Amino acid sequence: HKHLIQFGMFSTELFNPNVNKYFTVGYLPIFWTGDVTAKDGDILMYTHNVFHTHQYFSLDVGTSVSFYDSKVNNTAFETFSVFPDIRVWLVRSHLMDLYFMYSIAGPTYITRRIIDNIDTGGHFTFQDLLGFGLFLGKHKQVDMDFRIGHYSNGNLLPINPGIQVPFTFSVGYAF
Numbered sequence: 001h002k003h004l005i006q007f008g009m010f011s012t013e014l015f016n017p018n019v020n021k022y023f024t025v026g027y028l029p030i031f032w033t034g035d036v037t038a039k040d041g042d043i044l045m046y047t048h049n050v051f052h053t054h055q056y057f058s059l060d061v062g063t064s065v066s067f068y069d070s071k072v073n074n075t076a077f078e079t080f081s082v083f084p085d086i087r088v089w090l091v092r093s094h095l096m097d098l099y100f101m102y103s104i105a106g107p108t109y110i111t112r113r114i115i116d117n118i119d120t121g122g123h124f125t126f127q128d129l130l131g132f133g134l135f136l137g138k139h140k141q142v143d144m145d146f147r148i149g150h151y152s153n154g155n156l157l158p159i160n161p162g163i164q165v166p167f168t169f170s171v172g173y174a175f
Helices: 019-023
Strands: 003-011 036-052 057-070 076-092 096-110 124-136 142-152 163-174
Antiparallel strands (some): 003 163, 057 076, 076 096, 142 163
16 A cells, blocks of 8 residues: 555553663663653554565655643643654565554654653654554555654754653554
8 A cells, every 4th residue: 555544542541651661772772762751642644655575675754743741740742743664564464464663763843842841952853663563454454553652852952851652552544
């Protein structure tokens, strides 16, 4: 499919808010945590496929708008992102395609600089995502995935505490 529209949501009441730490290994992390934690939120995402091999790899570009509330002060903030999305296809069958997805350094505008009394460094940041998902059905148009997220400015600014987004569950439609 060339296009995928997804809607996702999460709440730390349902999932461990510190799940990102399990993907951070010493000085060579495959993912990141943050000093600010999102408590709950909603995400609307669109991706467009730009390259794929016959079976194992695809590259998409996407855009997302996210609405979050922070864990400590319940501070509302939004993000607007453009990002690359790499998928490695792990299992392909008649009724299901399972994939691993990784998205890194998607330029993002964040609406608040101070969240939970922490200066996040500025309104410019990057979005990173890591997760697993699957396409279901005869035509594989229904998508479901779990992912974790992270926002930081990549130390481009003097202050960079990072924002972690716990497990997000998304459903989507591919066409």
